[in-house]
Amino acid sequence: MDDVPLCRMDELPPNGARGFDPLGEGRDALFIVRRGDTLRAYRNRCPHWPGAPMAWRKDGYLSPDGGHIVCYAHGARFDIDTGDCVQGPCPGQSLQSLPLIRRADGLLLVPRDALDLRTAS
Amino acid sequence: MNIVGLDALVFGVDDVADCARYLIDYGLTPVDVGPEGGRFEGLDGTAILLARRDDPSLPPPLPTASTLRKTIYGVADAATLDAIAAELGRDRAVRWLADGSLETVDDLGFALGFRVTTPRPLSFTAEAANAPGVSAQRPVNALGVDTNAPPPKPRSLSHVVYFVPDVAKAEAFYADRLGFVTTDRFTKVGPFMRPAGCRDHHTLFMIQTPPFLQGCEHFTFHMGGPTEVLAAGRRMVELGYQSFWGPGRHIFGSNWFWYFNSPFGCHVEYDADMDHHDAEWVAREAEAGADSSQVFLFQARELWFPSGPPPAKTA
Ligand code: FES
Numbered sequence: 352m353d354d355v356p357l358c359r360m361d362e363l364p365p366n367g368a369r370g371f372d373p374l375g376e377g378r379d380a381l382f383i384v385r386r387g388d389t390l391r392a393y394r395n396r397c398p399h400w401p402g403a404p405m406a407w408r409k410d411g412y413l414s415p416d417g418g419h420i421v422c423y424a425h426g427a428r429f430d431i432d433t434g435d436c437v438q439g440p441c442p443g444q445s446l447q448s449l450p451l452i453r454r455a456d457g458l459l460l461v462p463r464d465a466l467d468l469r470t471a472s
Numbered sequence: 473m474n475i476v477g478l479d480a481l482v483f484g485v486d487d488v489a490d491c492a493r494y495l496i497d498y499g500l501t502p503v504d505v506g507p508e509g510g511r512f513e514g515l516d517g518t519a520i521l522l523a524r525r526d527d528p529s530l531p532p533p534l535p536t537a538s539t540l541r542k543t544i545y546g547v548a549d550a551a552t553l554d555a556i557a558a559e560l561g562r563d564r565a566v567r568w569l570a571d572g573s574l575e576t577v578d579d580l581g582f583a584l585g586f587r588v589t590t591p592r593p594l595s596f597t598a599e600a601a602n603a604p605g606v607s608a609q610r611p612v613n614a615l616g617v618d619t620n621a622p623p624p625k626p627r628s629l630s631h632v633v634y635f636v637p638d639v640a641k642a643e644a645f646y647a648d649r650l651g652f653v654t655t656d657r658f659t660k661v662g663p664f665m666r667p668a669g670c671r672d673h674h675t676l677f678m679i680q681t682p683p684f685l686q687g688c689e690h691f692t693f694h695m696g697g698p699t700e701v702l703a704a705g706r707r708m709v710e711l712g713y714q715s716f717w718g719p720g721r722h723i724f725g726s727n728w729f730w731y732f733n734s735p736f737g738c739h740v741e742y743d744a745d746m747d748h749h750d751a752e753w754v755a756r757e758a759e760a761g762a763d764s765s766q767v768f769l770f771q772a773r774e775l776w777f778p779s780g781p782p783p784a785k786t787a
């Protein structure tokens with residue numbers, strides 16, 4: 352299984368989020384939240400509504416204070432570390448997290464089988 | 473009750489600058505806008521009013537994440553305003569504000585305002601389509617597409633959609649106390665309603681949800697026609713905003729639609745060409761679902777030119 356390159360670590364905002372469309376589907380399939388050296392990757396699909404994209408604009412996945420992931424469809428809030436819904440329409444549900452591979456040269460990749468883009472939506 | 477339609481929606485948010493930018497990009501005109509918020513008008517003066525979440529002049533928020541703080545209806549005259557004050561004053565507090573408007577709440581806790589409405593009369597044409605079998609709608613040599621025209625602007629606040637915890641109670645309030653009419657209904661989901669002084673298929677649609685979701689699902693302005701919905705929506709995509717649903721065309725109401733995510737935590741829609749109804753209309757009912765909520769649905773893609781000579785190699 353080949354891994355799908357996303358970007359280099361230094362191309363992520365130091366404290367923020369960025370979305371990726373690695374297979375050119377026309378919308379972001381996943382996003383990464385970086386806080387300092389800590390990374391989390393989640394599928395861009397809100398558990399509230401199957402297939403719903405979450406950002407309000409390109410890379411707009413976080414609350415204004417940067418403290419939560421927000422689905423800007425209906426305002427669900429998620430813990431950045433766990434992906435658990437902490438407020439809003441989908442209590443008890445979680446974002447689907449994705450494993451990230453961090454190469455020594457700084458390149459970030461996601462395993463293609465984890466991404467499983469074609470069957471995931 | 474001669475309520476003529478929505479006059480304004482009031483939102484209280486954390487990120488005034490992001491929301492202001494969004495409303496301007498959506499096409500509304502800022503009026504008296506500063507760091508604390510302000511007024512964002514459609515062409516007829518109906519508006520979104522933006523304020524900070526902690527602005528003390530706003531009615532209290534719902535006990536949910538909703539940022540909608542008040543729905544303000546326009547009424548025809550002072551007599552209607554007095555009639556609403558008398559009717560709702562029977563069982564709840566009704567306040568007269570300094571600007572002459574009324575403020576109160578509905579039976580679910582949504583804050584309501586009423587004011588004598590002053591929408592600017594619009595004198596535009598709707599989108600004109602030439603078609604075989606009808607006399608030409610556009611004069612000869614008049615173009616349907618003008619690439620130099622400025623981006624289309626939202627004309628008038630069209631409708632608001634609520635998530636409500638008790639849709640039967642909510643429908644009864646708007647029908648029995650304020651004279652709204654149900655035009656159509658999704659079974660076990662909720663009614664499309666219009667006030668008596670408005671012919672639009674709906675200015676209010678309500679969706680039954682659990683209580684923790686109560687709030688605004690979306691709001692919409694009317695555009696001049698389907699081309700304007702598509703052009704304005706494509707511009708939003710180009711500006712980096714996230715399309716949520718559309719473009720497509722609804723069945724109930726027949727309105728063209730395109731929904732976007734927004735920093736308000738609700739959707740913001742463009743619509744056009746909604747059906748008009750009067751007292752002769754008999755409400756329909758359908759199970760809610762993909763088949764009943766749209767006649768077709770498309771998804772934006774990048775512009776493409778699959779013709780002419782092959783693109784030059786750039787190696
Ligand atoms: S789809 Fe994400 S909150 Fe509703």
Ligand SMILES: [Fe+2]
Pocket residue numbers: 631633690692729741743
């Ligand atoms: Fe709508």
